[in-house]
Amino acid sequence: MEAIKILHTNSGVGHDSYAKNSLLQQKAISTAWPIIKEALQDFCTHNIPTTFAIADLGCASGPNTLMIVSNLIKQLHHFYQNLPKQSLHYQVFFNDLPANDFNLIFRSLPDFLENLKTQIGDDFGPCFFNGVPGSFYGRLFPNKSLHFVHSSSSLHWLSQAPEGMEMENKGNIFIDSTSPENVIEGFRRQFQKDFSVFLKCRAEEVVAGGGMVVTMLGRTAKEHCYAFELFNLAMKKMVAEGMVEEEKVDRFNMPIFMPTPEEVKAEIHKEGSFMIKRLEVLRTRWNLYNNNSNEIDSSTGGVGIGSSYNVANCIRSVIEPIMTPHFGEPIVEQLFDRYKQIIRAEMFNKRSEFIFLTISLTTI
Amino acid sequence: MEAIKILHTNSGVGHDSYAKNSLLQQKAISTAWPIIKEALQDFCTHNIPTTFAIADLGCASGPNTLMIVSNLIKQLHHFYQNLPKQSLHYQVFFNDLPANDFNLIFRSLPDFLENLKTQIGDDFGPCFFNGVPGSFYGRLFPNKSLHFVHSSSSLHWLSQAPEGMEMENKGNIFIDSTSPENVIEGFRRQFQKDFSVFLKCRAEEVVAGGGMVVTMLGRTAKEHCYAFELFNLAMKKMVAEGMVEEEKVDRFNMPIFMPTPEEVKAEIHKEGSFMIKRLEVLRTRWNLYNNNSNEIDSSTGGVGIGSSYNVANCIRSVIEPIMTPHFGEPIVEQLFDRYKQIIRAEMFNKRSEFIFLTISLTTI
Numbered sequence: 001m002e003a004i005k006i007l008h009t010n011s012g013v014g015h016d017s018y019a020k021n022s023l024l025q026q027k028a029i030s031t032a033w034p035i036i037k038e039a040l041q042d043f044c045t046h047n048i049p050t051t052f053a054i055a056d057l058g059c060a061s062g063p064n065t066l067m068i069v070s071n072l073i074k075q076l077h078h079f080y081q082n083l084p085k086q087s088l089h090y091q092v093f094f095n096d097l098p099a100n101d102f103n104l105i106f107r108s109l110p111d112f113l114e115n116l117k118t119q120i121g122d123d124f125g126p127c128f129f130n131g132v133p134g135s136f137y138g139r140l141f142p143n144k145s146l147h148f149v150h151s152s153s154s155l156h157w158l159s160q161a162p163e164g165m166e167m168e169n170k171g172n173i174f175i176d177s178t179s180p181e182n183v184i185e186g187f188r189r190q191f192q193k194d195f196s197v198f199l200k201c202r203a204e205e206v207v208a209g210g211g212m213v214v215t216m217l218g219r220t221a222k223e224h225c226y227a228f229e230l231f232n233l234a235m236k237k238m239v240a241e242g243m244v245e246e247e248k249v250d251r252f253n254m255p256i257f258m259p260t261p262e263e264v265k266a267e268i269h270k271e272g273s274f275m276i277k278r279l280e281v282l283r284t285r286w287n288l289y290n291n292n293s294n295e296i297d298s299s300t301g302g303v304g305i306g307s308s309y310n311v312a313n314c315i316r317s318v319i320e321p322i323m324t325p326h327f328g329e330p331i332v333e334q335l336f337d338r339y340k341q342i343i344r345a346e347m348f349n350k351r352s353e354f355i356f357l358t359i360s361l362t363t364i
Numbered sequence: 365m366e367a368i369k370i371l372h373t374n375s376g377v378g379h380d381s382y383a384k385n386s387l388l389q390q391k392a393i394s395t396a397w398p399i400i401k402e403a404l405q406d407f408c409t410h411n412i413p414t415t416f417a418i419a420d421l422g423c424a425s426g427p428n429t430l431m432i433v434s435n436l437i438k439q440l441h442h443f444y445q446n447l448p449k450q451s452l453h454y455q456v457f458f459n460d461l462p463a464n465d466f467n468l469i470f471r472s473l474p475d476f477l478e479n480l481k482t483q484i485g486d487d488f489g490p491c492f493f494n495g496v497p498g499s500f501y502g503r504l505f506p507n508k509s510l511h512f513v514h515s516s517s518s519l520h521w522l523s524q525a526p527e528g529m530e531m532e533n534k535g536n537i538f539i540d541s542t543s544p545e546n547v548i549e550g551f552r553r554q555f556q557k558d559f560s561v562f563l564k565c566r567a568e569e570v571v572a573g574g575g576m577v578v579t580m581l582g583r584t585a586k587e588h589c590y591a592f593e594l595f596n597l598a599m600k601k602m603v604a605e606g607m608v609e610e611e612k613v614d615r616f617n618m619p620i621f622m623p624t625p626e627e628v629k630a631e632i633h634k635e636g637s638f639m640i641k642r643l644e645v646l647r648t649r650w651n652l653y654n655n656n657s658n659e660i661d662s663s664t665g666g667v668g669i670g671s672s673y674n675v676a677n678c679i680r681s682v683i684e685p686i687m688t689p690h691f692g693e694p695i696v697e698q699l700f701d702r703y704k705q706i707i708r709a710e711m712f713n714k715r716s717e718f719i720f721l722t723i724s725l726t727t728i
Contacts (some may be wrong), residue, residue, distance in 0.1 A: 128503070133493060
């Protein structure tokens with residue numbers, strides 16, 4: 001199963017779309033914002049490019065796509081406020097896999113620019129927007145053409161589930177603490193391979209001294225993501241009720257791996273092109289509204305406050321497109337109904353949180 | 365009426381889509397190909413960029429979008445065949461208005477690259493593809509970032525119909541020989557303004573000595589495009605039959621102007637950033653299959669041979685999206701039925717041809 005062919009979030013702006021269900025990802029960006037800001041500032045203190053080139057890798061299509069770009073441009077506009085007006089140009093690259101809904105992003109851009117003008121005045125330089133369809137586990141940009149790279153909630157997606165693991169991760173579609181050690185090891189190796197390729201490609205593309213901040217799902221101890229563990233439970237229920245064949249579940253592995261900070265560090269050191277400036281572990285509880293931060297301006301489009309409904313829907317908007325070809329449309333609704341019930345019951349469990357790793361890097 | 369908000373070809377790959385009805389535009393590219401090739405060769409003889417950056421402005425979304433890019437890459441691969449393998453990188457920018465169906469282009473790219481590999485081997489350098497949503501009557505790219513610009517069947521579209529012309533071009537939606545002189549003059553002025561802005565923007569974006577080849581609908585004498593004149597006739601029939609209000613027709617002007625070679629030359633000289641290397645008048649008869657050229661490889665997806673049906677459908681796929689908001693969905697089918705009948709009757713009229721101007725330019 002090659003993830004590049006099918007991996008994308010739910011398209012459009014409907015009820016189950018990613019655009020309407022991405023509060024968790026918004027929270028991840030918001031929590032990481034001080035680190036992003038710091039990385040930008042470090043670069044801006046020493047560099048004044050004619051055109052500041054930013055890439056958002058795995059940008060998806062929804063309010064977060066434009067929120068992060070809006071905040072990056074506003075921050076740069078602020079850092080460079082002493083330059084002559086309109087002298088700094090911005091080039092923004094929206095990257096995701098070819099199946100992403102780029103049309104949705106592109107059609108929002110005229111209004112987005114209008115909003116930006118009302119917020120910071122119209123004396124900021126021209127913005128050149130580009131969509132870049134392709135896997136970030138490969139080259140996407142010319143040599144030394146980017147000043148700053150951002151990626152959020154994307155790098156825990158592998159290029160593919162490790163080969164030879166079908167029928168090994170029995171009863172689960174996500175790896176979790178009940179998965180056999182050889183399966184976890186297979187996923188770890190795939191992560192190491194993919195992440196190393198990612199770093200190597202970016203090292204070619206980012207200018208010397210350029211910055212990169214990536215935020216991805218991670219874990220700290222041996223236990224894996226609780227929300228995904230519960231998803232395995234929902235799937236087991238479906239099997240027990242005879243609604244999904246057990247063999248279908250055994251055969252399917254979600255190409256996701258959540259590394260520990262140590263695993264991430266080890267790969268960065270081994271690959272050798274980047275220096276780690278920061279590596280932070282950020283925790284986000286499922287009931288997001290309890291600890292919402294206002295550090296980042298999310299006025300470009302919030303998605304409502306958190307609830308069990310939102311967590312389940314958020315996961316659904318991300319994993320439905322990759323699951324449906326394997327399991328078929330008919331079971332989707334029932335599966336996510338069960339998942340919602342389970343999530344609701346576990347809202348106050350101490351493990352009901354997502355762990356994100358934010359890593360701030362600079363080219364050596 | 366601001367064309368940028370609504371102007372796009374019919375989306376998708378259905379019966380009335382641009383993707384299925386773009387033989388005329390394919391023919392325009394094909395006929396202009398020797399001029400494009402010559403312009404590329406002139407540049408390649410004196411320059412070896414690390415990453416060769418090409419932009420296709422007004423690329424639409426259909427087989428032609430990829431056909432021209434395929435041919436450009438193959439040609440460059442040929443010109444630079446003595447360079448070390450894979451040392452030349454390609455960056456391709458697909459530009460069109462934000463409403464264009466970029467998703468369709470992006471989702472074709474993996475197969476497109478596979479096809480290219482089977483045709484020229486896999487020893488060509490990496491290709492970086494970018495979608496650039498925005499009007500080419502404004503800046504789209506950073507300073508001096510493009511080596512070659514191509515645009516076909518796009519520049520006869522104005523940024524908007526000239527202001528104050530509503531109710532002046534009575535009975536017509538296209539300007540034609542029956543339009544009042546002040547209307548034609550208004551459209552000419554709009555063309556001059558738009559084309560001059562186009563040149564000014566590209567002059568900033570194209571490297572010194574870079575090439576640009578544009579092909580657009582044009583005219584040679586006082587008479588305007590016959591196919592559009594006949595469209596006015598179809599519309600008049602609809603009015604006579606009481607199916608469209610006369611006032612609605614009077615109020616609507618299609619933002620299209622087909623300049624003469626002299627009008628184009630005058631603007632280029634006046635603007636002053638580009639030198640004209642060639643300006644050719646190319647004629648394409650409606651029954652395209654009679655004079656099809658094999659100069660260009662269109663194997664990436666032909667759309668079938670020409671017929672009255674094709675000419676009418678081709679026009680429909682381009683103008684339907686801009687007409688429908690004004691005239692409403694219900695009349696579209698009947699209008700184009702009448703248009704098809706008229707076109708069929710005129711297939712062998714000596715005026716049943718399109719005139720294209722192809723202009724090869726280089727920055728001074």
